[in-house]
Amino acid sequence: MSYAKVHAAGISGVTGVLVEVEADVAMGMPQLVVSGLPDAALHEARDRVRAAVVNAGEEWPQRRMTVNLRPATVRKQGSSFDLGIAVAILGGAGRLPLAALDGVALIGELGLDGMIRPVRGVLPMVMAAARAGLTRAIVPEANAAEAALVPGVRVKAAASLNAVMNYVRDGVELPAALPAGTPDARPRLDLADVVGQEHAKVALEVAAAGGHHLSLLGPPGAGKTMLAARLPGLLPPLDDTAALEVTSLYSIAGRLAPGAGLIRQPPFQAPHHTTSTAALLGGGTGLARPGAISLAHRGVLFLDELPEFSRSALEALRQPLEEGSVRIGRSKDLVSYPSRVQLVTAANPCPCAKPGGDSYCECSPTVRRRYLGRLSGPLMDRIDLRVELFPVTSAGLFAVDEPLETTETVGKRVVEARNAAAERWRAYGWRLNAEASRSALRLAPAATADLRHRIDTGLLSARGYIRVLRVAWTLADLAGRDRPVREDVATALTLRLGDIR
Template structure:
């Protein structure tokens, strides 16, 4: 026998594709050719695989070897095909009967000593295998707990090529995935720790209930960062579909924590203000890696000191804020990642940033305009809740000795509001009010009475509000009504939403 075939999985973005690893061993000068659009790491597999086979006590076939990865038009990258290539080579040389691996997906990187090492992206790879009808996978032992969270698949772990060969040839035993970590992840910071700032807490609650973006403007120490960091604590846990999406993205980035559990808490990403465009939206040589906007998918992207960020980095957020996805084009192809997150901006009002705020500001009007001018009009137009925070007074800090309303209580109201919205939009597939297109809210069934939107329409006619802003105010009004337990928003809800929308300009 000079031909063999085994199955593996390749990733393009978060989408996995079944890959057939073929090996053909022909008579001729010993050489190894690898085809199927491999990248540099995959091209180097020939050396890793050869050393691993020899150091595992197997014979290297001294023939002309051709390894092909089908489909040939799909770009292949990374070292996750090493174990599959080794099995195909040993099968093609007649050293290994491959019948036990029929219909089995094989993943893993090989060390020179034959050890099977973990790889990134195992979770979405296993999901792709299941969708292709595969029910058995062999993965590195270090990835076995991660792979086992996918329903409908039997996972076996392997720590060395020698163990896998013994299993195929002699019926040896592969390793079961470890038991999931029984301990839940530690709780994050609590909203009860925030002193005062009733308007900020109200804006944060509305943002959480409707999935709206939010911005805080205020002097140092006013509580901007504390409020933003506590947004995940009042968001509902991720459902199965969202948890699988989020965990897959973190698996690709190599950031999935050990323990064999899906990520159930909404993630939060807080990049430093020196972050580059690729670090925010994704990038890298070859096929792009996910950036902070994708790692914050179904969670929160928090930009502290937002006015200090590079303008190009801030403007790069505009497209994913609208579409919920990022398409990154590189020379080796285009990669698309989901990026449906809640954006939270926090900024000082000026460069001097005096704790007392505007009362003792030393900046000229031009300096203030230039500073906040980094946050462009089109970007701020996509921010629903814009809350100015004032400096805390001594009485508010002293009163803080009695804990304020905790996150658990606020999260209960948020869950109830989201449940009301989910019931309303059940036939549409939208999750929260922020997802609802503006034209849908302006249709006869959902259109609000003219008397309730009179001031809003006047703001649109005078240019004080854009068409996008008009729709966003309507979405917030529905969220406020959901929080307060009303079936439809009234004039008061529209007025509150409009005030929160224009908070920075007020």
């Protein structure tokens, strides 16, 4: 037999791609040619596969070998095809009967010693195999629990090329993989730990209920970071579809811990202000990895010390925040990653950032304007809620008489409001008020009179008008009303402008 075919898988963006690995072993000058738009890692696979086969005790065919990866129009990246290439070559050389591999996806990188190494992105790869109708997969041991999360696919864990060959030749069973059951170990931070700043807690609840972006401005120690870190705890757990999306992103990024199950808690990403544009949005050499904004998909992206971020990085956020996805263009490829996040920003009012607030500030008005002037109008126009925090007083810090609301209590109200919004927008396919379009948000002229005045005076843009309406609908949901009244619109306007002017 000189021709053999097996199935493997790769990734393109956030989705898996099923690939047919064809091998033709013919008479001619001994060499191995790999076709089908391979990248540098795949060109290097020729040497890895040869060493792995020899060290597994097999003789390397002294023939002209051609390996083709179909579809040839899709760029192949990474080392996940190594196992499929080795098995296809051995099958084409007549060393392996491949009938046992019908309907099986082979995924794994080969070490020079013949061991099968883990690879990034196994979860979306196995999902692609399932969509194509394959019912079985052989993956590296370290990726087995992750791959077993895909329903309808029986996953086998292989430690070495020898183990796979024994399975194909002699029927020696490979250990079956079970879905990981490790719960998310992140501690649930309690909103009751934040003293004072009651108006900011209200804004946090509104942001959680409607999926709105939030900006916090205030001196150090006022509670900006504490509030932002508690927002994920107010959000409901991810459903199956969202959990698979988020877990796939972490798998592609190589951030999924061995043995970890589906990510059920909304993710929280807080990149440092020195983070580059590529790290924030995604990129890198070879396979473009998802950035912080995509790793925060269906969760919270927290940018602390916002004015300290590079202007180019902040401006690059505008399109992903608006469209909910990041498109990374390359000369021969375009990768798209989802980025539907809640943005929370925190900033000090000036460079000196005295804990006592404005009374102790040493900055001139010009310096203060220049500092916050690093934030462009188009970026800030995309933020729905803008809250100013003030220094916490000793009375607020040491007060023990009034019990503070916990994350659990506020989270129940958030879930009820989200359920009301999801039911209202079900016909449109939206789940949150932050996703609703202008045509669906229309209110009676009497309820929006204040908004029309702010637009005419230049205090509110057309985008800001729509975002105020979205917040007003969230306020109505939290209050148990079917639709917003004028007071809801006025409160939403206050939360956006800081005051009613």
